[in-house]
């Protein structure tokens with residue numbers, strides 16, 4: 338895979354994607370967003386990948402937002418289109434058929450915070466700062482922030498973050514409920530890899546279907562969500578992984594899932 342603004346590295350079942358524009362604190366211009374969509378298209382059917390880590394290049398930032406310099410002088414139509422390019426990329430991240438962990442090593446602002454919110458799990462360094470500062474620019478979050486954040490933490494906390502435009506510490510965001518864990522900066526990546534290895538050792542199809550049930554279920558009436566859950570559960574009984582998982586339990590051994 339050859340990208341201008343992304344670095345991809347894979348070890349075993351764990352892929353790591355680094356947003357790489359350190360000179361602009363990894364700000365998201367159109368190239369990054371299009372490459373992100375193209376990257377998801379290339380890996381989504383790769384059965385070897387079980388967990389994807391997304392992080393930012395350098396010490397300072399995960400992603401400091403949309404590229405503000407690229408926004409200057411945009412027409413309303415160009416701005417709307419830019420927003421859709423980002424939404425397409427983040428929807429693609431959200432819908433990847435395996436777990437995606439945001440490893441937030443520094444600033445996660447605007448589009449950066451919204452990118453993290455399209456991931457399944459958010460792990461942050463103690464020095465990370467999150468925020469949706471769009472209103473400080475006379476704008477509103479448009480890469481999914483006004484939709485994913487209230488679904489994640491509720492309308493009241495989301496309104497505070499969106500209306501104030503303030504930066505929040507990783508600990509405050511953990512209290513808000515959208516950061517899973519906060520680690521010392523030097524421990525963050527190792528802790529992320531530890532969690533990634535645990536998830537990668539579980540039944541890959543089961544994780545994919547559980548993700549589908551969790552993500553789409555929250556948009557459904559509970560009775561529809563429960564029906565979908567039962568159907569996805571039933572579908573797992575067509576997999577070799579379920580025979581392996583149950584067989585391994587009965588034989589008192591560690592399962593060796595193949596992801597089929």
Ligand code: CO8
Nearest residue numbers: 360361362364401402403404405406416419446447448470
């Ligand atoms: N876009 C472009 N360049 C950026 C961005 C950004 N979002 N953030 C930082 N940079 C650049 C700086 O301009 C600077 O470049 P240069 O050295 O050439 O001047 C370099 O990165 C380093 O940044 P600073 O010198 O500012 O570093 P500091 O440590 O002093 O400050 C901050 C770090 C606090 C992160 C500061 O850079 C900052 O406030 N950045 C902007 C954060 C922000 O407002 N993000 C939200 C953007 S809006 C958004 O994401 C969604 C709206 C989408 C609308 C799109 C529709 C068209």
